[in-house]
Amino acid sequence: MTPALSIDHLFVRYGRTDVVKDVSFSAKPGESYALVGESGSGKSTILRSVVGMVRDWRGKIEVDGMPRQGRIDLAFARHCQMIFQDPYASLHPRRTVDATLLEPLKVHGIRDRAERVVQMMQDVGLDPRFRFRFPHQLSGGQRQRVAIARALMLEPRLLLLDEPTSALDVSVQAEILNLLVRIREERNLTYVLVTHSLPVVSFLCDRLGVLRHGRLVEEAGVSALRTGTFAEPYSQELYDASLGAGDRDLAALQEATRGMGM
């Protein structure tokens, strides 16, 4: 089967330093793959190179068997969308939510635009009264949901998600994660997700790759998160730190509050 995304011996440099070094991994159609690793390890850079936002890269990137070149064309945009880490920077400050969500539909000549916009806002948990607001009139989490909605408008097959829920409170995060799980099942989407939250990986993903200083040090199935066993000491460290931060206590807490009819 042709992978939905295949990355082969990828190097990316800014100026004279390589920030991604010899990274290879692939995601099967319908698979959900997570990239984790410390801040500055090159996670966003890998996603950006797939969508053509960095210039200086070597190696091979194939989306659905097609090698990536520099340009983004319409067909590619329809096939692959990215949700950026920084929703402020990725939303046009003078465009309302409505205009932001309509734009991709117009560019691609898709019909029933107004209905689609309203439906999508509902799917990501945005109240209809936000439809004609500008980004600065929204809270941080609301802006992030607009960015997620925009990426989903074209019903892409491959979705690259860079920290999609880190700006969201847990209740909205739960809604977005549920939405992502649902549409992946419905449409057999492929996700490549960057996150620093291992529990999110555990909920949403099948496999994960661990990056450190620009290198992929380990790949594992999510079962490793359940058993807590990784081959590489660095991955184990990352996992232990995550647990140490109180995941266990929280689990106990959740136990206590479970079944409250929420």
Next chain:
Amino acid sequence: MTEPLLQLRNLRVTFPGPRGPVQVVHGVSFDLGRERLGIVGESGSGKSLTGRSLLRLLKHPAKVETDRLIFDGIDLNALSEKQMRNIRGARISMVMQDPKFSLNPVMTIGTQIAEALRVHENLPRTEVKTRVRAMLDQVRIDDPDRVMKLYPHEVSGGMGQRVMIAMMLIPQPDVLIADEPTSALDVSVQAQVLDLIDTMIVGNGMALILISHDLELVARYCDRVLVMHRGRVVEELEAGQLHAATHPYTKGLLAAVPRMDETRKVLPVMDRDMEYDQ
């Protein structure tokens, strides 16, 4: 009893809407001593607006009213915009939720942090540079000399957040308001950065307002927690008592967190309709 460092009474924030004014903050009040106060609550509940109101950062067309806003004996409502600027940064500083938005895109990171320090004290150039480097080092930036020369768009998400924190801590303010300061950081760096903030707060007798959607984090790093919902404080708890929360909203938040060994197919979510009745 001594006067609290900061007193806020009955904060209301209103925006004009297509069908008349819409009130989004409905009478928030609290006192802040030299302590660590957490504010949690769902997206859109008014956390950031509350934080920004304390610094009088909200501009037209927002309408901000308070019955009382006193900081260290100063009535902030009575200050001119110019006097207010002397308070911001130097005495009360705020780490904004969108780091890159609040950093100046055409100024290198080193220069921006140096400016923040100069607001506070007049130091010789070399001393400034040393202090900036040391501060970046403290927020666990690996290669401070390289990062000082970069522009905001050249740093990663997590680095941007730490740069903001460095900039806000370097003038040693009395009150630090941190709005989702570590949401882009992995757990270990998050802990290091929060430990640093914590050391500075306790060591310098500062006060902290930590705004976050992360309950667990707030429980760890704060003494007291306010839970906000739709523009109101619905519950106030000792941080250690978070598990004893009684408000259904607080409990709902706890249940929605995914776990490391997650097996649920669907996470429980809250009844959003509650929000629609405004």
